[in-house]
Amino acid sequence: MQDPNEDTEWNDILRKKGILPPKETPKEDEEEEELALQQQSVVKTYESMTLEELEDNEDEFGEEDEAAMEMYRQKRLAEWKATQIKNKFGEVVEMSGQDYVKEVNKAGEGVFVVLHLYKPGIPLCTLINQHLSVLARKFPQTKFLKSISTTCIPNYPDHNLPTIFVYFEGDMKAQFIGPLVFGGMNLKQDELEWRLSESGAVKTDLEENPKKQIEDKLMSSIRTSLPTRKDSDDSDEDY
Numbered sequence: 001m002q003d004p005n006e007d008t009e010w011n012d013i014l015r016k017k018g019i020l021p022p023k024e025t026p027k028e029d030e031e032e033e034e035l036a037l038q039q040q041s042v043v044k045t046y047e048s049m050t051l052e053e054l055e056d057n058e059d060e061f062g063e064e065d066e067a068a069m070e071m072y073r074q075k076r077l078a079e080w081k082a083t084q085i086k087n088k089f090g091e092v093v094e095m096s097g098q099d100y101v102k103e104v105n106k107a108g109e110g111v112f113v114v115l116h117l118y119k120p121g122i123p124l125c126t127l128i129n130q131h132l133s134v135l136a137r138k139f140p141q142t143k144f145l146k147s148i149s150t151t152c153i154p155n156y157p158d159h160n161l162p163t164i165f166v167y168f169e170g171d172m173k174a175q176f177i178g179p180l181v182f183g184g185m186n187l188k189q190d191e192l193e194w195r196l197s198e199s200g201a202v203k204t205d206l207e208e209n210p211k212k213q214i215e216d217k218l219m220s221s222i223r224t225s226l227p228t229r230k231d232s233d234d235s236d237e238d239y
Contacts, residue, residue: 090140092116092132095147097154103145105170112142112173112201117149117156117163124179124187125162131189138193139202166199174199183211 015022095103095115107113116132118125129146136144149156149163156163162182166174176182176195183191190210197204 088140089143090137092129092136092144092146095145095152097147097152100152103143104167107143107167107170109169111169113167114142114144114196114201115152115165115167116144116146117152117161117165118146119149119158119161122158122161124182124185127185127187128162128164128182128192131187131192134189135193135196135202142202164196166196166201168200173201 093103104113104115114132116125116128118129120126132144132146136142149158149161160177162176162179164174164176165172188210190206193202193204194206194209194211196202197206
């Protein structure tokens with residue numbers, strides 16, 4: 001009698017037609033498949049864990065899992081370090097003139113630096129420092145610095161304050177000098193954010209210049225208040 005588990009072309013045809021039952025899987029093969037599935041499950045567990053979870057569950061894995069666990073631990077550690085490097089700033093740091101080369105010229109590859117020259121007692125400088133503190137937290141990948149003007153640049157004239165310089169890898173990319181450039185005490189945080197984004201210092205989520213919206217409203221208000229040509233003609237007839 002022919003063995004139904006025998007690998008022959010005729011048996012394959014009979015199995016497809018349902019005449020013969022499916023070929024039995026040897027017990028050893030079943031155990032190997034089950035072990036492979038378990039290993040895949042363990043690997044998936046590693047992949048879904050954070051660095052902290054890997055450390056917390058270290059005792060739950062056997063010796064045979066140590067190599068895989070160490071691999072994923074190193075992967076998570078590298079991801080964490082990359083995040084820390086990218087978001088390593090997050091605040092406005094006070095800088096002296098002696099620190100200029102280290103803080104600006106040697107800020108690092110791919111790093112934008114925003115430097116605010118200010119003086120205490122100048123209201124617009126104080127306002128800009130407040131705005132920059134918020135923006136530094138919003139854009140932690142950008143390095144925000146501030147320095148008393150004459151401490152950073154001897155004899156720097158007060159009428160140039162506030163001043164903001166934008167650098168990238170040591171090269172100046174933009175400069176904003178004097179109160180008129182900033183629009184005086186009416187300067188809003190999102191307006192400053194937009195100005196910095198134009199220089200590349202920050203990647204804003206603003207879709208258009210906030211200042212433009214104000215200007216459009218102002219022009220619309222002016223047009224509404226101006227007399228129309230018909231009104232002017234009627235006025236002339238009155239005389």
